[in-house]
Amino acid sequence: MNKQVLEGLNKQLNMEFASAYVYLAMSSYFEGIDLEGFSAWFKVKAHEEMFHAMKIYDYIGDRRGKRDMTAIGLPVKTWKSPAAAAEDAYKHECKVSESIHKIVEVARQHKDHSTEAFLHWFVMEQIEEEAQADRILQKVRMVADNPGGMFMLDNYMVERAKADAANVGKDTESEGE
Numbered sequence: 001m002n003k004q005v006l007e008g009l010n011k012q013l014n015m016e017f018a019s020a021y022v023y024l025a026m027s028s029y030f031e032g033i034d035l036e037g038f039s040a041w042f043k044v045k046a047h048e049e050m051f052h053a054m055k056i057y058d059y060i061g062d063r064r065g066k067r068d069m070t071a072i073g074l075p076v077k078t079w080k081s082p083a084a085a086a087e088d089a090y091k092h093e094c095k096v097s098e099s100i101h102k103i104v105e106v107a108r109q110h111k112d113h114s115t116e117a118f119l120h121w122f123v124m125e126q127i128e129e130e131a132q133a134d135r136i137l138q139k140v141r142m143v144a145d146n147p148g149g150m151f152m153l154d155n156y157m158v159e160r161a162k163a164d165a166a167n168v169g170k171d172t173e174s175e176g177e
């Protein structure tokens, strides 16, 4: 595999694990403020990120590339409000998309069609990830100063967590939001 392409994939491998850590920190934050639905949902997100990481881990091995495991950065651990946490989650997904798009460009530059095809799954997945994070953010903003609304939204998140947990690890592009 081309050195730059491999570097990009290794960087992404780290970023997916770092994402799991970010979402686990969010899950813990929401648990601490008794929003168990959000806590459960972010925990599912953390699992999903580990699944993303393992996909890249396997791919690097399949291409006989050298995996470069590097230290995972410390996540932010507290937020001033649920809306601030949800905003960070959305921004984080945008950053992940950008990173994946960059590796696609490098793969294309080096005519690495296999990596480009492999990353196609991630490109499509990110459309969903961004949309999902944005929807949650908008809902949190809607009820920001309304405890009753937040209570109801948290109950909704319990159901979301259950539904999304059933999809983790399903290796399809059409998995539901």
Ligand code: MG
Binding pocket: 016, 019, 048, 049, 052, 096
């Ligand atoms: Mg991911």
